[in-house]
Amino acid sequence: MVTDCSNCPLRKRDVYDTLNTDEITFMRRFKVGELKVDPGTTLLMEGSNSPQLFTVLKGMGLRYKLLPNGRRQVVNFALPGAFLGLQAGVMGEMKHSVEATTPMVLCVFDRAELWNLFKSEPERAFDLTWLSAMDEHFLGEALASIGQMSAMERMCWGLLRFHARCDDLGLTDGDHCPFPFRQQDLADALGLSLVHTNKTLMKLRDKQILSLEDGKLGLHNREKMEEMAMIEVERLARRPLI
Amino acid sequence: MVTDCSNCPLRKRDVYDTLNTDEITFMRRFKVGELKVDPGTTLLMEGSNSPQLFTVLKGMGLRYKLLPNGRRQVVNFALPGAFLGLQAGVMGEMKHSVEATTPMVLCVFDRAELWNLFKSEPERAFDLTWLSAMDEHFLGEALASIGQMSAMERMCWGLLRFHARCDDLGLTDGDHCPFPFRQQDLADALGLSLVHTNKTLMKLRDKQILSLEDGKLGLHNREKMEEMAMIEVERLARRPLI
DNA sequence: CGGAACATTGATAGAGCTCAAGGAACGTGG
DNA sequence: CCACGTTCCTTGAGCTCTATCAATGTTCCG
Secondary structure (H helix, E strand, C coil): CCHHHHHHHCCCCCCEECCCCHHHHHHHHHEEEEECCCCCCEEECCCCCCCCCEEECCCCCCCEEEEECCEEEEEEECCCCEEEHHHHHHHHCCCCCEEEECCEEEEEHHHHHHHHHHHHHHHHHHHHHHHHHHHHHHHHHHHHHHCCCCCHHHHHHHHHHHHHHHHHCCCCCCCCCEEHHHHHHHHHHCCCCCCHHHHHHHHHHCCCCCCECCCEEEECCCHHHHHHHHHCCCCCCCCCCC | CCCHHHHHHHHHHCCCCCCCCHHHHHHHEEEEEEEEEECCCCCCCCCCCEEEEEEEEEEEEEEEEECCCEEEEEEECCCCCCCCCCHHHHHCCCEEEEEEEECEEEEEEEHHHHHHHHHHHHHHHHHHHHHHHHHHHHHHCCCCCCCHHHHHHHHHHHHHHHHHHHHHHCCECCEECCCCEEEEHHHHHHCHHHHHHHHHHHHHHHHCCEECCEEEEECCCHHHHHHHHHCCCCCCCECCCC
């Protein structure tokens, strides 16, 4: 049973822009199907030129780059609402891979239609650029964190950001949000070793600042974390959804 | 004397797409003027909502983020052909600052016209998204380098990338290319301390791998550098120019 | 000449890495 | 139902890479 765009579960959230009838009609045509994948599935591969673009409907995944020396950099987390494959869409080649961490459900779009979107749906095209600029913003912030902050600061930054993103999506329950990733994934995202990631988490647990177990992350002292991460978590007014 | 779009000095380079007459007409209307600035001038400020967008015609600058603790992360170098201000254009706020390092000449565009560009010039809109995706690609690579590589590897990566970019623009002279930045800038770009940046450069100089003096960077053993940086420098076929 | 900006170099310390080992949870097959 | 392998988390020890501190050198300019 495929979800219809007019009934998109994501779009009901406040953070997402609403669409008029014509726009929904276009999206319905643009969408060619739905894809359900198991954990561990590679959705897009670095260097490949996928004929398909995706929007995450449910579940979580990882965007990452593999280095020739075997190391891995997690470039971002893929949460519901994320648009995957834009690089292949405009540049002809993915610059990172995307892998499912949990079971996922994705809207599938035909890449060949992307050009029509730019030609006949300038609002959607604008939204796409918005999403791209947003990804760029996030990457810039990640770069600044990894380049300039200590392990403890990075950890607070990363988990605060993740929690805030979940909050926008209505996935939080009080201080808690889902966190289906391994410590190794977190380490690869923050540019830390697994061991040091574990020890840093332990310190934060000992201080009752956070909890992380059974795939649940709990932030019990966000003020302290924001202080260490040197950020104030801004809440997004709205964001587009493709 | 303002450069006319039909006579754009950048567009003559092979790497840039060519435009037809209609497209040039639009660009001419989109372009509202030219700006010359001295070294040190801040072109765009993080958090601001600039009414203007720029394309770099001549000169070089830095894109950077300042952290509350006073540290700075250089997010990218701004070279001729770079489009500045897209974040403010689509998201309403710059997420990093841009500063001139050398004297610069910039094409100035009216941000209010950006929406018209999306509505009436889908090819240009597509190009804009291309540029945004390219920036995202670069940031992802930088993140992987800073997150996963040693100081020596990062240094080789950064300088190779910079040199290759200059090469695309025809700014190289044999192994040499301009490098008007301070070691502190390089340090802030690579997430290293100034002292360690200096020592790493010294090692590479001692090994005759590179030279860096009088604002000129020389790569004398690119093979070795590529080996350390774990990259192969790909040459871009073409890229759009706004 | 004095000061500012930038590059260079040595000494020291510490944050974070690697190596190594053990524990907990879980699924599979005998 | 238990043994065993696998995956992930945890912890200790030692070491190294890189940061920080401090000082000196160089160039340029007012």
